[in-house]
Amino acid sequence: xxxxxxxxxxxxxxxxxxxxxxxxxxxxxxxxxxxxxxxxxxxxxxxxxxxxxxxxxxxxxxxxxxxxxxxxxxxxxxxxxxxxxxxxxxxxxxxxxxxxxxxxxxxxxxxxxxxxxxxxxxxxxxxxxxxxxxxxxxxxxxxxxxxxxxxxxxxxxxxxxxxxxxxxxxxxxxxxxxxxxxxxxxxxxxxxxxxxxxxxxxxxxxxxxxxxxxxxxxxxxxxxxxxxxxxxxxxxxxxxxxxxxxxxxxxxxxxxxxxxxxxxxxxxxxxxxxxxxxxxxxxxxxxxxxxxxxxxxxxxxxxxxxxxxxxxxxxxxxxxxxxxxxxxxxxxxxxxxxxxxxxxxxxxxxxxxxxxxxxxxxxxxxxxxxxxxxxxxxxxxxxxxxxxxxxxxxxxxxxxxxxxxxxxxxxxxxxxxxxxxxxxxxxxxxx
Numbered sequence: 001x002x003x004x005x006x007x008x009x010x011x012x013x014x015x016x017x018x019x020x021x022x023x024x025x026x027x028x029x030x031x032x033x034x035x036x037x038x039x040x041x042x043x044x045x046x047x048x049x050x051x052x053x054x055x056x057x058x059x060x061x062x063x064x065x066x067x068x069x070x071x072x073x074x075x076x077x078x079x080x081x082x083x084x085x086x087x088x089x090x091x092x093x094x095x096x097x098x099x100x101x102x103x104x105x106x107x108x109x110x111x112x113x114x115x116x117x118x119x120x121x122x123x124x125x126x127x128x129x130x131x132x133x134x135x136x137x138x139x140x141x142x143x144x145x146x147x148x149x150x151x152x153x154x155x156x157x158x159x160x161x162x163x164x165x166x167x168x169x170x171x172x173x174x175x176x177x178x179x180x181x182x183x184x185x186x187x188x189x190x191x192x193x194x195x196x197x198x199x200x201x202x203x204x205x206x207x208x209x210x211x212x213x214x215x216x217x218x219x220x221x222x223x224x225x226x227x228x229x230x231x232x233x234x235x236x237x238x239x240x241x242x243x244x245x246x247x248x249x250x251x252x253x254x255x256x257x258x259x260x261x262x263x264x265x266x267x268x269x270x271x272x273x274x275x276x277x278x279x280x281x282x283x284x285x286x287x288x289x290x291x292x293x294x295x296x297x298x299x300x301x302x303x304x305x306x307x308x309x310x311x312x313x314x315x316x317x318x319x320x321x322x323x324x325x326x327x328x329x330x331x332x333x334x335x336x337x338x339x340x341x342x343x344x345x346x347x348x349x350x351x352x353x354x355x356x357x358x359x360x361x362x363x364x365x366x367x368x369x370x371x372x373x374x375x376x377x378x379x380x381x382x383x384x385x386x387x388x389x390x391x392x393x394x395x396x397x398x399x400x401x402x403x404x405x406x407x408x409x410x411x412x413x414x415x416x417x418x419x420x421x422x423x424x425x426x427x428x429x430x431x
Contacts (some may be wrong), residue, residue, distance in 0.1 A: 028116055038115065041096065041111040044086075046086070049067070051299065054297055066122045087175070108142040111139075116136065135310075136289075136311065139150055141305065145245040151309060152309075171263070176238075188206065193287075232259070236364070249298050271292060272290075285312025318417050335387045336366065338391065340392030343393075346393065349391055385407070385430060387403050387404065401424060
């Protein structure tokens with residue numbers, strides 16, 4: 001028997017019935033992003049592995065466990081380059097910003113990417129897959145906390161324009177290179193006597209990446225996290241001023257938020273502002289991000305402040321379905337062309353007519369194969385088309401087509417008129 005292939009674990013097909021949700025989300029998200037002055041960018045799916053090793057951080061789960069990495073074919077000199085499928089969106093955008101000299105433009109440069117595939121070899125979970133898709137924004141070149149507030153407001157507006165309710169926003173500041181070292185030392189002092197009771201990952205994080213201790217999801221470590229020192233108590237003056245200004249601007253944007261002093265996010269490059277969105281009573285995670293003022297330098301550029309977010313499209317659509325949000329239905333055909341006799345000459349005329357209507361921007365369908373006129377009419381009604389355009393030997397000989405109204409008022413339905421081909425487009429469009 002032939003092998004029946006299936007999608008790989010953690011990868012999924014996006015079927016036609018799901019596309020209205022995706023189209024609705026993409027239309028809303030791109031409209032709001034452009035309303036805020038963001039321009040679209042797309043970066044390659046593959047980058048040199050070093051782009052992510054240097055930016056995400058050696059102690060993060062992404063680098064340690066989740067990246068899809070492989071060696072490319074050898075070049076003429078026999079050298080091989082390590083490549084990685086994109087595990088997050090920000091590093092590639094910053095690399096493009098530097099490579100193409102976008103820092104020469106008026107700053108900040110504001111960019112967005114839409115339904116970008118993200119690959120992480122983690123345990124598949126509801127609404128998130130090994131290949132999932134993100135909508136993201138990045139603003140590079142300005143450290144003004146008003147930019148942080150703008151970006152958070154942008155994502156909040158996307159959620160509200162989609163119709164999502166019960167939206168939860170958590171914010172925090174994780175300081176910078178001036179104040180974070182003192183906090184990390186205090187955090188280590190707190191965790192040192194507790195290490196034997198921590199999970200294996202946290203014991204590794206203690207050495208490589210202490211801030212990630214607060215990002216642990218293991219139940220056994222939650223009480224330790226709750227009692228840990230809070231980074232907001234260690235912020236230096238400039239970081240405190242930045243965070244206070246952010247909260248002030250969010251108030252002006254009328255974006256409700258909650259301070260979560262334990263929020264740190266999962267990537268090394270974050271500085272100062274971090275934030276996360278969730279929705280519903282169970283607080284399904286939708287997306288989040290933060291400021292990354294040192295990332296451009298890691299990738300070989302000059303000091304460049306930046307802030308960005310990534311929002312999971314699958315998660316957002318799942319939240320929409322949970323809340324009963326229905327996207328606008330796909331456009332129905334305007335016309336369904338029916339040929340009344342199964343002859344090659346008549347079918348040629350039908351194909352020609354269908355092509356003319358489509359070229360005129362009229363959504364048109366036809367039947368295929370050797371279906372009877374009755375079967376074609378049944379298909380026309382099932383398609384939801386407004387009109388059936390009937391073409392038979394009589395119509396062809398006398399220079400007209402018959403147009404039957406399938407969808408309309410009670411008086412209009414089943415109305416059938418004869419229309420000359422040169423007047424058909426005007427008739428179908430109401431012109």
